[in-house]
Every structure is written in structure tokens, then in C-alpha cells.
Amino acid sequence: MQRDFELVQWLEHLGYSEVWMGEHHSGGMQIYGSPELFIATAAERTSRxxxxxxxxxxxxxxxxxxADRIVQLDYQTRGRAMFGFGPGMLVSDAAMLGIAPEQQRSRLVEGVDIITRLLDGEIVTHESDWFTLRNANLQLAPYSHPRPQLVVATSRTPTGSRLAGRYGMGILTHGAGDVQASWAVAEEAGTEYGNRLDRENLRVVVSFHLAESRADAVKAMSFGLEPWLSYLEALNPKTYADTRAKGGHDPxxxxxxxxxxxxxxDDAVAYLEELWDRTGGFGCLLLTGTNWMDFEATKRSYELLMRYVMPRFNRTNARRERSFDWVYENREAFSGANQxxxxxxxxxxGRV
Structure with missing residues (x-):
């Protein structure tokens, strides 16, 4: 855990804009049961x-x-906290709580409706088969106006996309999926409920490991790839089998x-150009945090992306390059005039 807090500080130092932490309760690999607690500590160790x-x-x-924890963290972080919603990724988590898989998405829809209404200042009375509220209201309005950044995860069903459109939220989606289709569903729902969505709030999740050479990157993966694949097999044997069939033992x-x-x-730049064209553009690229490589290789991968990939992908050095090219192309004339x-x-x- 201390290493993860150190990583957040390193990412802030490098200039990354945001970090996300999930909620899991079983499997032994993703160990945080409360992303809110992680945020509270990370906020004290960072500033931006x-x-x-x-x-x-x-x-x-x-x-x-x-909703109450959201507002408290919104104040504690002075608006630096963001909140994503999902049905729960691990069926094993739901099983321990006696929740059937077919209940998870309907409860997500019901719960998000209540959360947003409370954040917006409503007094809510609601009867459900899993919770009861009577004249429920929050003591504090959110620190962020009108409310903190809210997003919904979406993957294999349109549930998350429709929620995002209905409540004007952002989307978290995996780059390997059909991002365009997920966004189209969200926009359609947004139109239905009078919300205009902005692609700046579309976050696309990918998995990268970068090194100075492909050989170095592949070698670094030997640290933790196989344990991660075993975890994937435990979560979803079919997905694991498909991954092995396509990839064998080649990282x-x-x-x-x-x-x-x-x-x-260079590979990452080409990948991102293709991803941008395929998805129609997005507001934020999120990198999956893994233990595929040791901590030093992990930090170096994040540094390489920020130092060499993002300036090229975002064109932040374009004017510097233009200025250099202009000076270089006119070097003889400028040098001659100066001499x-x-x-x-x-x-x-010395007399002028």
C-alpha cells in the first residue's frame, strides 16, 4: 500500500492528471476494499x-x-476527488454478500439514481428490497459545484452508458471494446433526458508497459505476467483461454x-494514433495498474510515456519544433547578418 501511495506521488511529479483506484473484496490480487479510504490518504500526500x-x-x-462519503471527500480533497460507479466486477464479491449476478445491474441503476438525487439536494424517501430511506437528505451541499465529477463504468452491457447519458456523467470504458458504440448509447440516452455529453468526459482504459527497447519491455514482464494470468483464469476461465489461444506465452x-x-x-505513439481514429477521440487515457513488472520498471514505464509519448500524441512540442525548423532553415542568412x-x-x- 505504501508503494502505491509512492506511485501516486511519482505520477503527480511526472505531470499525470489523475489516478483511479477500484473496489475489490476477494481474489487476493486487488486488495483495496475502499477506494474512498485510499483517496483520503493519497490526497494528504499530493497537492494537484x-x-x-x-x-x-x-x-x-x-x-x-x-453519497455522504462523496460529499465528505469532496471537502477533504477540496474538489480533487472523482467518483465512478459500477455493478461490481467480481462475482465472488457479490456471492459473499448474498447478491445474485442478475441483481447487480438493476441495483446499480437504482442506487445511482438515489445518489445523484441526494447530491443535487433532494429529500428522498425510497423503499427497496435492499435499502430503505425516509426523508433522507445530506447535511452538506457538495464542495464542487454543482457536484463532483461522476462517471460510470461500461463494458459488455449498455447499462453503464445509458446511466451516463441519463445523468450527464462521464464514462470509463476499455479501449479493447467498442468505444464508439458505448459512447453512441450514452449520447442517445443523453438526448432522451436532455443532457449534452462531452467527449472530454470519455475515459478510455488501456494496458501499457514501455521500455527503451521491445526486448527490455518483454523481459520486464517476466516479473509478474504469469501470476496476473492465473488471476485472470480464476476470474474468467473462458477469457483466459481466449487470451492464451491468441497469445500463447508471448507477452x-x-x-x-x-x-x-x-x-x-514509438510503439505507444502509433497505438494511440490508431486508438484515437478508431474511437473518434476521447478526453483521457487511463493506464491499467498492474504488477507485471517490478516497481522500478513500472515507474520507468510511466516516465517514458509522459516524457516521449504524450508530447508527440498531444502535439505539445509542435510550436517548438516549428521554431527550431525555421531557425535551422535560415541559419546561413541569420548567421551572415549577425557576422x-x-x-x-x-x-x-565601437562607434554606432
Missing amino acids: IMLGAGVISVPYHNPYMV EKILAARGGLVGTP SAIDKAVASG
């Missing part, structure tokens, strides 16, 4: 970077308590099968 709960598993909580092919990349900064001025000053003995 945005911190997101990605995501809160809404069916596992009374929606009133979720490059395995990650490619999962919509990710093992390679160099002529120097010669003239020398010949005149």
Missing part, C-alpha cells in the same frame, strides 16, 4: 493530481452512505489480445 474511485460497487452499499501477443501494448514509446553586424561594429571602433 485528481483522485478517482474507479469504481464504487454500488450494489454493495446503502446509496445514502455512498506482446498476450497484451495485444487484451487490447494492450508491450513495447517502446556582418559584428564586423561593422569592429570596423567602427
